Amino acid sequence: MPHDNHNHHTHEMSELSDVELRVRALESILVEKGYVDPAAMDAMIETYEVRIGPRNGAAVVAKAWTDPDFKAWLMRDATAAISSLGFTGRQGEHMIALENTEKVHNMVVCTLCSCYPWPILGLPPVWYKSAPYRSRAVIDPRGVLADFGVTLPEGTAIKVWDSTAEIRYLVLPLRPEGSGHLSEAELADLVTRDSMIGTGLALAPVEART
Amino acid sequence: MNGAQDLGGMMGFGPVLPEADEPVFHAGWEKRVLAFTVAMGAAGFWNLDQSRHARESLPPPDYLTFSYYEIWLAGLIRLLQHRGIISNEELAAGKSIDPPKPPKRVLTADIVVAALAAGGPVDRPVETAPAFAVGDRITAKNMHPFSHTRLPRYVRGRPGTIHAVHAAHVFPDSHAKGLGEDPQWLYSVTFAAPDLWGPEADPSLTVHVDLWEPYLERA
Numbered sequence: 001m002p003h004d005n006h007n008h009h010t011h012e013m014s015e016l017s018d019v020e021l022r023v024r025a026l027e028s029i030l031v032e033k034g035y036v037d038p039a040a041m042d043a044m045i046e047t048y049e050v051r052i053g054p055r056n057g058a059a060v061v062a063k064a065w066t067d068p069d070f071k072a073w074l075m076r077d078a079t080a081a082i083s084s085l086g087f088t089g090r091q092g093e094h095m096i097a098l099e100n101t102e103k104v105h106n107m108v109v110c111t112l113c114s115c116y117p118w119p120i121l122g123l124p125p126v127w128y129k130s131a132p133y134r135s136r137a138v139i140d141p142r143g144v145l146a147d148f149g150v151t152l153p154e155g156t157a158i159k160v161w162d163s164t165a166e167i168r169y170l171v172l173p174l175r176p177e178g179s180g181h182l183s184e185a186e187l188a189d190l191v192t193r194d195s196m197i198g199t200g201l202a203l204a205p206v207e208a209r210t
Numbered sequence: 211m212n213g214a215q216d217l218g219g220m221m222g223f224g225p226v227l228p229e230a231d232e233p234v235f236h237a238g239w240e241k242r243v244l245a246f247t248v249a250m251g252a253a254g255f256w257n258l259d260q261s262r263h264a265r266e267s268l269p270p271p272d273y274l275t276f277s278y279y280e281i282w283l284a285g286l287i288r289l290l291q292h293r294g295i296i297s298n299e300e301l302a303a304g305k306s307i308d309p310p311k312p313p314k315r316v317l318t319a320d321i322v323v324a325a326l327a328a329g330g331p332v333d334r335p336v337e338t339a340p341a342f343a344v345g346d347r348i349t350a351k352n353m354h355p356f357s358h359t360r361l362p363r364y365v366r367g368r369p370g371t372i373h374a375v376h377a378a379h380v381f382p383d384s385h386a387k388g389l390g391e392d393p394q395w396l397y398s399v400t401f402a403a404p405d406l407w408g409p410e411a412d413p414s415l416t417v418h419v420d421l422w423e424p425y426l427e428r429a
Contacts, residue, residue, distance in 0.1 A: 029304065125228070
């Protein structure tokens, strides 16, 4: 399991306990003062741990791959098209879809913090928020892609989108070859989280992999 | 501000290390930090831009070595202390001592899921027309405010092209100072890699940055 040198994995246990103690103390104060409802906190955690994640985005992509009208709507007004599938809210108020083609590959970053489309991808992974990704995505995206094991065909242009405002981006990955016979649900299984950030590609169907 | 948060183009942090089957949270305390940070945002003592500014105001050595949720925790404590919402004595004791300042709103269990699903759009109607149109050549201003800005250092002073006119959005630079929403036109601006990184840069790379009108001048 790779370890990120910017997260707590590398900290000693005693430091972890210290953070835990500080967090518990702060939560107690905030609850006692009536600012925070612990039951609301539990509901929020459940929302982002269980209910909202990249399967939402995969459903959007699979629908765009199979329904030309929906795709046209997604490219014209992503906020409305995505909300028609029930995916709305915090950190997804203003959505734009970016279509990958044979000639153009899109990749999304937030160099200044961690802006990420929560309603369709959930909370961002550690690497997305880390200094290595945020520093290099805008200057060496091909090197970043190599870290993910992705090499683009020669001649592919790269567009990197730095999420500096409240616009959030969804990459519409290239539909894999040999996927023509698959249903929308089967197609959604080929859509990885990373393919919707632009650090990965959609998976090939099982038939194409053998 | 030219803080440690402004990472675009820095070098030496090493490779990106994706984690296979990464869990949403890596420890129980991270969940609590996420949840009480969002809940305290709803309480209305500060706005989103002020909370971002609190995080980027951490000393760079702290910002670059803290984990993500440690940054959130430190930023939140900073906001609570600076606004006199909790005292050092309370933090040390782990309990409330002083009477609470009244919050604007409390995110209770019955409304939290609906509030998250509603979100908080930041586009605003304005009377003025956008100063720039798609295709216009602009230069990002060379400016270095000590306060919050969303103009990254790597585009300052660089030429670019207006790719899209989004809408007028809440202007973070004013909002973070408590000067109101001050909506300004927001654009997608395209920068060619050689204009950002020099003649050796990959000519097939473009970087697209969302920038407000006060950051831009006609080239």
